[in-house]
Amino acid sequence: MKESKTPFSYELILKNISRFIDLNLEEQNLYISLLRQRVIRKKDFILKPGEVVKDEYFIVKGCLKVYSIDDKGVEHISMFAIKDWWTGDIASFLTQQPSNYFIQALEETEVIKISRKNYDLLFKKIPKFERFYRILYQKSLANYILRSDQNISLSAEDRYFNFVKKYPSLVNRVSQKDIASYIGVTPEFLSVLRKRISSI
């Protein structure tokens, strides 16, 4: 766990924000003053169950795995957060109750983070961020519901195709075990599935 010594650019996060709202230069600088940077080493955790979430993260480079472990010891991956994605545990971040999640870096990962205090301040200082987060949460909610639906209604094969479509850059960066956990099958079943698909 180390703070970044050589700061990286805010260009990517500003571009992400500009999808939904326009910030002038003064607002951009004010926004940046509320952010912090961090480099997370491969395999390091930034969250473990029982901890209260202090920050929301934007990924500049690398990959974070967000997951929980059920009472039978089975791992459930909620999300791989990659470049240009937002992640965290919004329930714990908002309620300041302990999280049920692990967040671990699968590669060395550069993040930009905003604390809960600065997040609250942001809406006071730059009210148009209400719009940015309204649209961001709206899309997250729709995507989250869609994925839950698909976990129920799609076959394992179709869930694997969806993973490949959603995360084309991850297919060869993430372990087979993690892909299997994300789509909700055993690694053995995923191996059979991949052989079946490659023989089509």
Place this chain on the structure above:
Amino acid sequence: MKESKTPFSYELILKNISRFIDLNLEEQNLYISLLRQRVIRKKDFILKPGEVVKDEYFIVKGCLKVYSIDDKGVEHISMFAIKDWWTGDIASFLTQQPSNYFIQALEETEVIKISRKNYDLLFKKIPKFERFYRILYQKSLANYILRSDQNISLSAEDRYFNFVKKYPSLVNRVSQKDIASYIGVTPEFLSVLRKRISSI
């Protein structure tokens, strides 16, 4: 399916809005002008899979059941929407793609609805609604993630206790079959569970 002839009060929806933003009288009237009322008869559907969602709903009275049916014919209840709740299918509402859901009235239900067109207009006319929906979606997202977690991590007994805590008014209004579907067990298992609990 009938439009309401005797309009009901907008008091409840305005009170719901006032949790997060203050509207002056002019804004209240403008907002109300963008809404429509409807009474849904018991057992009527306002959404079936394949249809594109036209409206978001606020429940004034009654109860709607939001559910999907998987390819094995098993019903999965996402939500019981009761008085003072918002519901719909946000993914279909936003993307204007066909829904996977059924929404059915379990009782005669009074709703206030906003169309997609008026929803978009609302943010132009009264920008502070960005804040209202930012907070609403933020809470929905946190609740949705929490419920998905609990479906994985809690026992059926604890899921039943959560249902009773979340919907105290529904325990005797909704069928045992529907409660079983919501908590993800068979009606037979729920019956065993309730007997076990009542004997404690």
